Amino acid sequence: MSRPTHETHGAYAPPVPVRELIAHSADGARLHVEVHGPEGAPVVVLAHGWTCSTAFWAAQIRDLAVDHRVVAYDQRGHGRSPAGDACSTETLADDLEAVLAATLGPGEKAVLAGHSMGGMTLMAASARPRFREHAAAALLCSTGSTRLVEESLVLPWRAGRLRTRVTAAVLSSRAPLGPVTPVTRRILKYATMGPGSSPVMVDACARIVHACPRTVRHAWSVVLSTLDLDAxxxxxxxxxxxxxxxxxxxxxxxxxxxxxxxxxxxxxxxxLPGLGHMTPVEAPELVTARIRELVTTYVRGAGAAVKAAAEGAEIPETAEIKEGA
Structure with missing residues (x-):
């Protein structure tokens, strides 16, 4: 699958990865994976949302890769990852496990951040052995675990069966989105972004979303419409x-x-007051700062404490071991 043109469009294009590889999921699905930043640095793994790609994380990759090893991958059917044979919460978990196995060493810890369906990926994989082996901390951006269609406010109607049915039909549409135009930008901004989003941000998100194949968009919308990840x-x-x-x-x-x-x-x-669904794009500095905080507290801090304990040294107060790290 060729790289979508949006990924090289304008200032929002992410940096060139240090390494690219293919991770093979449990059912044989091939996942495009990018690794940015220096070897040996603390690791961050980024999982994007429905209809997006690695390009969605451009701002975070550019900032974090200066002093982190950043792993980003295309969910199956998105970006440069072929669709595979199945779409489900189980395959989301399978795919994340495959990426972790392909990029992290035994016992190596990382902060995992997921936006929208990427956050649902973390929920789906939370009980998996490989997730527990590698996850030091997690960040959930603009996501939910259940009742996505019922709670959606894309249609400004009173909550009820009619709004739910029509919302489900809109989100699961097989219609092609076509080229990015002023009209489609306005529609995307209304549905997914806050009113103060800049034209550059809206254009970047529109190009990413419009690059997603309509068959993939529909297939994953069916999964999301019946999502239940409370467990x-x-x-x-x-x-x-x-x-x-x-x-x-x-x-x-x-x-x-x-x-x-x-x-x-x-x-x-x-x-975040006034911000919409695309928080990593709408508030890039804040999202990046939160990831950095998690790394500092649960990867760097825990690592220093464990090393000091192993060497028989006194553990410094600033190197507190956090539960779950």
């Missing part, structure tokens, strides 16, 4: 932070609040 949230035991936008129509802030209440080890929730 996965309860199994997400590593320190987990939550970010949401108060103007998010796709996964309204009610989802973030439910996650905060259900997570066994929530280490903070940030609600």
């Amino acid at each position: 996965g949230v309860r199994e997400l035991r590593v320190p987990t932070a939550v970010i949401s936008g108060t103007a998010d129509r796709m996964t309204p802030v009610v989802h973030a609040r439910a996650l905060v209440a259900a997570l066994p080890n929530c280490v903070g929730s940030t609600e």
Whole structure:
């Protein structure tokens, strides 16, 4: 599958990876994986959302890769990852495990960040052995665990069966999105971004979303429409932070609040006034800063403490070992 043209468009193009590889999932699906940044640096793994690609994380990759090893991959059917034979929450978990196996050494820890369907990926994989082996902490951006269609505010109607049915039909449409135009930019901005989003941000997101094949968009919409990952949230035991936008129509802030209440080890929730669903693009510095905080606290800090303990040295107060690290 050729690289979508949006990934080299304008200032939002992500940096060239240090290494590219293919991870093979449990059912044989091939996943395009990119590794950025220096070897030996603390690791961050990024999982993008529905209809997106690695390009969605361009701002985070550019910043973090200076002093982190950043792993980003295309979910199956997205970007340069072929569709494979199945779409389900199980395959989301399988795919993440395959990426972790292909990029991290035995016992190597990382901060895992997921946006939208990427956050659902972390929930789906939370009880998997490889997830627990490698996850030091997690960041959930603009995501939810269940009732996605019922709670969606894309249609400004009163909640009820009619809104749910029509929302499901809109989100699962097989219609091609066509080229990016001023009209489609306005539609995408309304549905997925806050009113203050800049034209550059809107254009970047539009190009990413429009590059997703309509068959893939439809297949994953069916999975999302019946999503129930509440059990996965309860199994997400590593320190987990939550970010949401108060103007998010796709996964309204009610989802973030439910996650905060259900997570066994929530280490903070940030609600961003006036921002929509695309928080890593709309608030890139804040999302990156939160990832850095998690790395500092649960990867660098824990690593220093473990090393000191192994050497019989006194553990410094700043190197506290956090539960789940």
